[in-house]
Amino acid sequence: MKSYLKAPFIAIALLSACVSAQQSVKTEKEYTKEIAKLAKSKKVQAAFGHIDSQEDQTAKDLVTLTEILAPPFKEEERGKAFGQMLLAAGVDSLWTDKVGNVIGLRKGTSGESGFVGVDAHLDVVFPEGTDATVTQVGDTLKAPGIGDDTRGLAMLISLLKAMNQSKIQTQKDLLIVGTVGEEGLGDLRGMKYLFNESGLDIDSWIAIDGGDIGRISNAGLGSKRYKVIVKGQGGHSWGDFGLANPHHALGRIISTFSSDAWAYTSGNIPKTSFNVGRMGGGTSVNSIPFESWMEVDMRAIDPKNLDEIERLFKNSVEEAISEYNSSGIRGKVTYELVQIGDRPSGELPTSLPLIQRAMAATEYFGVEPKLGRGSTNINIPVSKGIPSVCIGRGGKGGGAHSLHEWYLNDETGPESIKLALLIALAEAGLKK
Template sequence: MKKTSIAFALAIGLTSHAIMAQETPAIEKQYTKEIEKLTKAKKVKAAFEIIKGQMDQTTADHITLTEVLAPPFMEDEKGKVFAKMLEEAGVDSIWTDKVGNVIGLRKGTSDESGYVGVDAHLDVVFPEGTDVTVQKVGDTLKAPGIGDDTRALAMLISMLKAMNKADIKTGKDVLIVGSVGEEGLGDLRGMKYMFNESGLDIDSWIAIDGGSMGRISNAGLGSKRYKLEIKGKGGHSWGAFGLANPHHALGKAIDIFSEAAWAYTSGDIPKTSFNVGRIGGGTSVNSIPFESWAEIDMRAIDPKNLDEIEAILKKSVEKAITAYNASGVKGEVTYELIKIGDRPSGELPGSLPLIQRTMAATQYFGVVPSLGRGSTNINIPVSKGIPSVCIGRGGKGGGAHSLHEWFLNDEPADESIQLALLVTLAQAGLEK
């Protein structure tokens, strides 16, 4: 094991995904020995040195990928750039699937079935037209999306190059993936397709989409999201005064839901949250709107609580609209509650080999591993019981999901990539 002192890396806002700490189990000796053996292998040592030697190119790739904007549902152009990088780095085959996931296959040497997947997501939260030009201030890179999650895409390319240059062969096939739909209303559509429709036999998954080294997510924080649309006839604020007003009905719905949801989440239950994140509608200050809408986010550790707060929302909206229409207004409003997001919860035991290997590999780099729960691509495989982890991008950063996002490699710049490689090799198996 390295002789560097073990220090817990500060979690400095490199991701917007809340990662709640869990009790981290002890690392079993067999996995510590497994990782130590891997790191002593000549080809692994060579790959580590290659990763270190190509950091300038990794930074160049990082900048190139960042400067291709990939708003939700518009990841195609960045996908093409990532695919070209995969091809140049060397994969056995490459394809873009039905929903836009870019997949590179690196074949293993054994007949053992089941792919080991490693991914970073292509999409960012920023809309079309956002300036994503990277500014360098000393060693710091500044641009929207520079950390979340473009840094991880560049890590995948560096890792792949090192595997090929060091002539590393794995037992199992490895999929290297630039996935779509991780952010916001993308609703994990890339992972839902991979695990529900693609037909690929995937038996483990490693996502790179966190902050500092040491933060390991082995659990998915579930969420349900709805858009509430309320409609009426609309009219002039004076001439049609008294006409049923969708905004007024929306306010009543939010009030009734907030009161009921607050009482529920304040009870003796695992952490559960609710939030009205966006509202809109109307044409002018002196017009009764013909439409009003709100977007609601609900999250819970336990799937049961998520179902229950969802039921509270539905009951509250129905109660509010019924009461509003019976309040003496002229005419009535109608409503529709549209589901716009559904991310399942789930948790994998820390005793699973993949999680043990990830903790042992993290410890090798002198960092104390800490298990947690987040809303990431692993929500889907975790909910199906498929061994999965989400590991950090390393470095230091801030301003995630803002126009002022920044990234700085303040660690030994190669170690987060070496960690991703080590976990992948431990899971896929290193052939001599």
């Protein structure tokens, strides 16, 4: 990978989290002019026309992909369908990497090294067995995952078709990617592989996710997630009363951690959060459980705060277990910590050309760009100082991560595809 920012600059960018997100940033005139000139190109205008004319097909692609459920770690079938769509739309080559990312290559003309990547994620949060049948009420499409992020996948197909139909050629190679593992316990495994193990030389990255047109993330919200497993001998609630109880020990962990973490996060620090999201264990109401578990999510703007709340968490677990085992109970409990998530924080300076281009392209469509921070695919490249943005998919939608998710394709739907195209062309360079 190339290094785009000198080390001190990276440090400043990654630790500048005293400000949650840039409130108001001015677009530099050179990028406003660059985007305006690019948008006026006859081929780009032709591509815009193709995006408009194929909106019915884009909606059909959206329905097709939505109805192929892609639960966490089981994106293969949707990936195959998405790959077939990429081939039909005209990629130069297509492959699926070892973790399941579906990658289409559209060759540039310059022979320069360094790819420009555009992606949407294949996975949804819903488990196997979820009914993903799309229903239509008026102009509104309803189904789990139809917005997050299946709409992004359909946008990529439309973007690729428009480039080929208008005979646009870029100077740099483009990667058009359906990534795996963006949601939940997927822990960005698709992006981690692309940027840590694939060997691909990636210059910049544009992710499509999120909501409204105008939303631009240039910062990653870091998180660490753990599963705590407490084990004991187990027994009968009456006959073995007094035996070490994993549920009781887990309750002490929660109490200790909540107290310490609340005191820390309530201090004068950039926003930092903690949450016990899931719990389980036990066999019956009249049984002392042999196992108890919980899953914990911790997030922070600043990597230093994330490291600190992780330290507090580990100390709380150790302290609570020690105190419980010394409380007079018979026998002891043991515990195990399993890390189930690690997303790095980071923030890129707004002066980077990619971010300026994203802002200028957004303004070209008469929309005010809103820079911010999120937990998305760009967490990985951002943490490495590689130019990256995450943009919205446009249209109107709601109910993300629920069975009642919906999407309405208003005028900002096709404009969001055009926006993604403009940013990608500005980064990859339009052949003259």
